[in-house]
Amino acid sequence: xxxxxxxxxxxxxxxxxxxxxxxxxxxxxxxxxxxxxxxxxxxxxxxxxxxxxxxxxxxxxxxxxxxxxxxxxxxxxxxxxxxxxxxxxxxxxxxxxxxxxxxxxxxxxxxxxxxxxxxxxxxxxxxxxxxxxxxxxxxxxxxxxxxxxxxxxxxxxxxxxxxxxxxxxxxxxxxxxxxxxxxxxxxxxxxxxxxxxxxxxxxxxxxxxxxxxxxxxxxxxxxxxxxxxxxxxxxxxxxxxxxxxxxxxxxxxxxxxxxxxx
Amino acid sequence: xxxxxxxxxxxxxxxxxxxxxxxxxxxxxxxxxxxxxxxxxxxxxxxxxxxxxxxxxxx
Numbered sequence: 001x002x003x004x005x006x007x008x009x010x011x012x013x014x015x016x017x018x019x020x021x022x023x024x025x026x027x028x029x030x031x032x033x034x035x036x037x038x039x040x041x042x043x044x045x046x047x048x049x050x051x052x053x054x055x056x057x058x059x060x061x062x063x064x065x066x067x068x069x070x071x072x073x074x075x076x077x078x079x080x081x082x083x084x085x086x087x088x089x090x091x092x093x094x095x096x097x098x099x100x101x102x103x104x105x106x107x108x109x110x111x112x113x114x115x116x117x118x119x120x121x122x123x124x125x126x127x128x129x130x131x132x133x134x135x136x137x138x139x140x141x142x143x144x145x146x147x148x149x150x151x152x153x154x155x156x157x158x159x160x161x162x163x164x165x166x167x168x169x170x171x172x173x174x175x176x177x178x179x180x181x182x183x184x185x186x187x188x189x190x191x192x193x194x195x196x197x198x199x200x201x202x203x204x205x206x207x208x209x210x211x212x213x214x215x216x217x218x219x220x221x222x223x224x225x226x227x228x229x230x231x232x233x234x235x236x237x238x239x240x241x242x243x244x245x246x247x248x249x250x251x252x253x254x255x256x257x258x259x260x261x262x
Numbered sequence: 263x264x265x266x267x268x269x270x271x272x273x274x275x276x277x278x279x280x281x282x283x284x285x286x287x288x289x290x291x292x293x294x295x296x297x298x299x300x301x302x303x304x305x306x307x308x309x310x311x312x313x314x315x316x317x318x319x320x321x
Contacts, residue, residue: 055264065275069284115295119288126284130277235299242306252314
């Protein structure tokens with residue numbers, strides 16, 4: 001508690017511009033500005049995506065209307081993997097460079113990743129029943145996605161169980177990095193093993209196999225989920241910053257400023 | 263337009279249970295999460311205010 005500069009906390013005096021937002025105080029302000037815009041983008045894209053998905057995209061020749069689960073199933077499954085990689089990345093950065101904000105971002109990502117993993121499994125079960133005649137099979141794609149859920153839950157439980165936050169960050173980082181090997185396994189599982197699950201929906205090398213209105217709806221829903229993930233993760237990261245930095249001068253100044261304006 | 267009536271829309275060609283079962287749970291979870299996160303931030307802010315106040319125990 002020495003300097004009283006709200007913009008540059010004494011614990012991370014970084015001269016590099018690139019690291020400006022690594023300071024929790026800067027991140028807190030920037031994320032606070034972005035969150036309402038991200039919500040707006042997410043809501044608008046969801047409405048457009050669902051409209052195209054339900055009212056424009058045609059009925060599937062083989063699966064009838066049951067295929068319409070794809071508009072949330074595939075985006076949620078993508079997000080579950082992308083968020084895991086982001087979580088492991090920020091955990092590793094936080095560990096390697098002793099960067100507090102990176103570790104906090106990693107913690108903020110975990111519950112949202114777990115949520116999308118659960119949604120992918122749940123919507124998959126509700127699609128599997130009409131398509132395959134079963135809610136669940138122990139095949140490679142489904143099992144590796146279930147392991148992803150356990151990795152998220154394990155990361156959250158481990159970091160919550162350790163009281164010293166920086167020790168919790170390091171233990172969590174180790175688990176997140178080792179668990180990252182599961183993500184390519186999920187992605188390539190449909191190619192490496194015989195599985196009931198269909199192949200990749202989108203391929204970089206082949207033309208899309210679905211009607212382009214279906215594809216459009218699915219991609220718009222994917223962007224809606226991206227915006228949702230950024231919004232909710234930024235909100236949670238701000239909560240974590242307040243929880244961890246409540247003893248610092250900049251939080252005290254922020255709070256007193258707010259009280260004066262209230 | 264795919265549907266000629268509301269009941270046809272909700273029936274989803276006989277797959278209503280599956281389609282709406284998937285969508286309803288997704289919607290509930292994606293509305294609940296931001297709500298819980300917003301409450302967590304408010305709680306953290308309240309605690310930070312408490313911590314920044316001078317130490318007196320009659321409030």
